[in-house]
Amino acid sequence: MNIFIHELKANRKSTIIWTVSLIAIFALFMSMFPSFAKDADEFKKLLEGYPLALRKALGVNLDTLFTILGFYSYALTFIVLCGAIQAMNLGTSIISKEVREKTADFLLTKPVTRTQVMTGKLAAAFASLVITNVIYLAAAVGIATQVTTDDFSMKEFILLSLTMFFVQLMFLAVGMIVSVIVPKIKSVLTVSLGTVFAFYFIGALAATTEDDVKRYLSPFKYFDNDYILKHASYESPFLIAGAVIIILAVAASYILYTKKDIHAV
């Protein structure tokens, strides 16, 4: 419990910064929506000039783009990207921070098991993500109802918003396993930005084809916003696949970490 509280405090500053940034991106997009919706026809013509593949890669769907939810799902590609970086940072920091700040000796010579250390840190990272998402969602609902007078489905709005959380969980798990496997991570940000953008581009490429199987390659494509808007639900095969990835990565991290030699630095 003391590890959890300590780590949560250590994450405090970054959690606040990320939450505020995510809300700011959302607000920025939403501030553009009214004028964007007003000139919908002209924008549509303009965007039709772009090749379909490019539009798909960018996540632009002309059928829905000019509704608040459609516009939001476009904005979400960027918001989720940022959220993924936050989660990856958290995940990668769990173990690598100990090595870099030379605190592993401190924690692991205390009367705790490595599993307890890992659990405390993971729980703190998870809690930071939950806090980020709760505040983000509350702010997003608030802002969205301000900018549009149209009725929109709150369920779909929440479903869309929560995709960030699930993508974040996947990146948290990926970051964690990376930090256990890579012996010394000098800069968390380089590793996490690299990984997140790599997956982002894989996802963008996968989106240009209609092949659903390729979507499994990138956590960014596990949630298809068009599908969510159509069915007001997630696609269960991808939910299951996501859960499996998370469970496997976390379990592997635990196993590797408890067996690992902690060397002096």
Place this chain on the structure above:
Amino acid sequence: MNVIEIKNLTKTYGKSRGISDISFNVEEGEIFGFIGPNGAGKSTTIRTLLSLIYPTSGSATIFGKDCIQFAPEIKREIGYLPSEVFYYDNMKVKDLLKYSASFYKKDCSKRMKELAEIMDLDLNKKIDDLSLGNKKKVGIVQGLLHEPKLIILDEPTSGLDPLMQQKFFELLEEENKKGATILFSSHILSEVQRLCNRVAIIKEGKIVTVEKISTLKENNYKKFKVETKVPLNKEYFNLSGVNNVAVKDNTTSFLFKGDINTIMKKIAAIDITNLWIEEPDLEEIFMHYYEKEPRKL
């Protein structure tokens, strides 16, 4: 009773480093020195005891319990101070010490304040702003605040000024009187000689000898260097107790153990221009131990 029992402990990393077949015991209430040059395997042994690394083979027990299997339980009674100070930056000294104390199921705040006073440590400073020596003090307080029964120190004195070193040694002696057993690793012989009852000497991953300090002192070698006008015959100092004779131009050096008068008479009989008598350093003491074995070249 033995607080630490190490049996045939081996840890190999790839080819070179590591320790092989280390066995020794540390008895309750003693200050046990663990000396050897850098890279000899002192930290590896200590880190294995603390289950930071896992042995390739062999085992060790602390308080009669396997040091890997019962690690969390054992560590309740261990205070550890590593050679290099670690510590979360961006934290106040006080907060770090409280965090450290929160792992032990007892109230450590009184002892924490006492120790900080003894070590002259400002609790309200940020760890970031501290000098190396002051960070070391944080380490010392952190390692001792829960009044552990076993204190493990891995080259603890680096970075401490002589005055603080003195205070630190007094603190350790006090803890020892209260019943704490201390394992003190160092590459500085004088430190170990001052504090410890017994020592284990390690080199290249192997224990060379485990001896009482008193025995080591009886074996006290002196290092002689004699400068003469003409080169001496190497055979001149060929008498019992003389080792490692080396003649280089007009300078002859050797190690001597035994009645100092004998050797002084021998030196007095020749015409010398200069004379040095020194305490041998650790390396030379090691050499003495290695003579029993074929020397590796």
